[in-house]
Amino acid sequence: MAIEVDYQVTIPDPDSRLPDADQIHRWITAALALARPEQDDAEVTVRVVSKEEGQQLNSDYRDRDYPTNVLSFPFEAPVELPLPLLGDLVICAEVVEEEAKQQHKAVIDHWTHMVIHGTLHLLGYDHIQDDEAEAMEQLERQILAKLNIADPYQVFTNTEHNA
Template sequence: MPHFVLPVSEVLVVADGWQAEPDAEAVIHRAIATAAEIVEADLGEAELAIMLTDDAGMRTLNSNWRGIDKPTNVLSFPALPPTGPRGGDNAPRMLGDIAISYETTRNEADDEQKPFDHHLSHLAVHGFLHLIGYDHEKDDDAEAMEALEQEILAQLGIPDPYAERMD
């Protein structure tokens, strides 16, 4: 039993394609719980939402938030830090939202000859790390984030997703 509270993750399926992957929600919960255990981030009582969408929904999000008019595999939307004193409602802290596109995830997994659940786990971990402050804008930050992803995925029994490009 971890010595800290795992974040609560709510998965919302908003695109029909995800019906082809009935285990997607369990895969995501397991990936995020494992990531939280490994990073041991002191999140306190925290929650996040994961929206399982399609390329059309992802294209809209990517266009509206990043100015890039095309779908992508995963987007993270960290919550703004709370301002002012903590209220007495004891509500969990919202970490933010993650969106994952079915078609792009499926196509990437197929192209890279990876099991779908392995790639989905990687995207969920990647999105979660963004929500807790990791990024890959600078090379050093990218290397640190990738190393952490590799460690988390290894704990899940998933091979290094970056191994292919190491040659």
């Protein structure tokens, strides 16, 4: 499986709590291995943004005027053009860190969860309906367990996500 990740950090003075490109790559690879094992190649852009940019994108694309943890923009190629582009993830570092603190989680574990959560959205998973949310959360738990990360929903139960 060849996974290509374009990792862009756009926030000024990124601190050491941001994951590195290898971690992002490992998390996306883990998500694809369980959620879409037949996927041979994939390209994903992961962009780390400020609260301001996150809020603007959330407002522009989801009509929600507040910053959010992760936004997913799936790439929909024409059928006759089979490209491995999955799409883009936009992650607000400040929101992820705030949520981790509020939920009493390690920041890196919450980053892992948000990258996996966003990747599943790129693959077509959603959590609008209860049954969809249950299926998506179960898959997230399985992927996170493979990475030795605790069930994020056991620590903080909330089926309303921002992504």
